[in-house]
Amino acid sequence: MGSDVKRVVLAYSGGLDTSVILKWLQTTYGCEVVTFTADLGQGEELEPARKKAEMLGIKPEHIFIEDVREEFVRDYVFPMFRANALYEGLYLLGTSIARPLIAKKQIEIARKVGADAVSHGATGKGNDQVRFELSYYALEPEIKIIAPWREWDLRSREQLIAFAESHQIPIAKDKRGEAPFSVDANLLHSSSEGKVLEDPSVEAPEMVYMRTIAPEDAPDKATYITIGFEQGDAVSIDGEVLSPASLLTRLNALGKENGIGRLDLVENRFVGMKSRGVYETPGGTILIQAHRGIESITLDRGAAHLKDDIMPRYAELIYNGFWFSPEREMLQALIDKSQEMVTGTVRLKLYKGNVAVVGRESPYSLYNQDLVTFEEGAVAYDHRDAAGFIKLNALRLRTLGSRARKIGG
Helix, strand or coil: CCCCCCEEEEECCCCHHHHHHHHHHHHHHCCEEEEEEEECCCCCCCHHHHHHHHHCCCCHHHEEEEECHHHHHHHHHHHHHHCCCCECCCECCCCCCCHHHHHHHHHHHHHHHCCCEEECCCCCCCCHHHHHHHHHHHHCCCCEEECHHHHCCCCCHHHHHHHHHHCCCCCCHHHCCCCCCEEEECCCCEEEECHHHCCCCCCCCHHHCCCCCCHHHCCCCCEEEEEEEECCEEEEECCEECCHHHHHHHHHHHHHHCCCCEEEEEEECCCCCEEEEEEECHHHHHHHHHHHHHHHHHCCHHHHHHHHHHHHHHHHHHHHCCCCCHHHHHHHHHHHHHCCCCCEEEEEEEECCEEEEEEEECCCCCCCHHHHCCCCCCCCCCCCHHHHHHHHHHHHHHHHHHHHHHHCC
């Protein structure tokens, strides 16, 4: 089956599914497997993945484990947040934005070790297979892709476990039973889907939530923080300058203890079906409110409204896996241009699941108190000028109204 594949780079977590995939690649394709495990801030120890890969016969020099947290936040999360990207108005794209980075690293490793194929553990029903593979093809057009879930005949947890046992793959005790739901996590969010969450009419059980306490259990006293921005990116919290990953980690902790960032969503997958997911994005939820707060005083109306117009298209491109497309890069250039003066500080009030902007300052603020005050300001604004402005804008409405009266007799 796989005589044309000599070496494959597998996105490897060390869990049951990807361990079965690793062995399946060896037995089905007769090829050498190279593993790549990314530390995206998922909160799991990654050294067990190394030990497991070694136990499954992977050469030490073919086991790649990389801490990509700073690159993830700096080069993927922050550019996306400059756009205030929300898929279908709600989802902060936590899983979507991680896939292109993993794919990029796999392709880099494939070039380094001379691999002719890459592989992932995404199923044939979901969005992730699309995101991984569009990214692979964009970066290495002739790469061969092996998607085991679309090829093998293992269709249940029991079959996976039976395969693992027959090939001496160790299985954690908690993996022998059917998982109550599946989880994907990184520094931006955690995502839970399937099993107990499949009926969208039933409230998600509290055990689903791992990154936030319930809002009703959050402190009865509000937490105030100040986030500093430079050219659209958050750079500090309460005056302390932090690296991108450190800043998001700090915001996650603040969001968690204030019950911020929970989302129960039925979304439209790119492959055509609807799915219900429960997302927790504590730091990201704070960050997007803060970013909109600093934009409110630094962006011109035309620029702000244009950004809001293109945002759904930009978010959809990321959700559907087109991070490395020319249209996403074109939109990014426009978005980044808009952020040149988005510098300053935003004060936020965190309280029982809510994030409120309560103050904003910028050396480039367009807010002019003299213009907006109801008192007589120093800046000349003649109220009578508004009459002509309104009449000009009303011209076509008056014309339409006149026609309607004629037709109506």
